[in-house]
Amino acid sequence: RNSYVDDDVPIWRNASVVILTFTVAMCNMCVAVTEPLIPFFLEGEPFNFNNESIGLTFGVQALCYLVFTPVFGLLSDSHMKTPLMGVGVVAVAAGMAIMFTFRELWSVVVGLGIVGTGIAAADTPSMPLLTLMVPPERFGSAMALQDTSVNLGFLLGPLLAILVGEDVDSFKWLSIGASVFCIGVLPILRVLYKSEVEIVRRGEGVK
DSSP states (O other): OOOOSOTTSOGGGSHHHHHHHHHHHHHHHHHHHHHHHHHHHHHSTTTOOOHHHHHHHHHHHHHHHHHHHHHHHHHHHHSOHHHHHHHHHHHHHHHHHHHHHHOSHHHHHHHHHHHHHHHHHHHTTHHHHHHHSSOGGGHHHHHHHHHHHHHHHHHHHHHHHHHHTTOHHHHHHHHHHHHHHHHHHHHHHHHHHHHHHHHHHTTSSOO
8 A cells, every 4th residue: 555644644744744845845935036036136237137138047947947857757766756855955055056146147047057957856756755655545635735835935935035125135145045944954854765765665655
């Protein structure tokens, strides 16, 4: 039986499920907080980008997400999924730090590309990992919880951006803070990894 969450316990009360959805929400929040801020960042010195250039720069993030999502999907079919999520968390943190710390064109492009890759790594294995932890008859609830965590991240991100406003210097500190917060998720991912290992060893999931 493909089950880790007890049948009589709501899935949202399981520690591993909470950690998984929290990680997904925080990674997506980091992406969402940059999207309202980057146009102000690129319009100012030293970039002075127009709208078309800003749009093309954002395209780097979307392209990396598009390219690497299938890659991490394939990897999650044959490897442990929690380490892949950990790679995604580190990539999101590193991309944000690079983007706003150096304030160069290359740093914005490279940072957005790394963030897009990181989101692919964090989001893609999360759903199959979640389905390892719940019985098949509760997959609907699991998918709803997953989608809620993604949308919660995209809701919280712009709200944080509102607090910063158009202060470019605050962008840097906000991005660094978000990066540190992402790295802080890594220790609790160990709990998730132990759960996944236990499921695999019990034969209740596919490695």
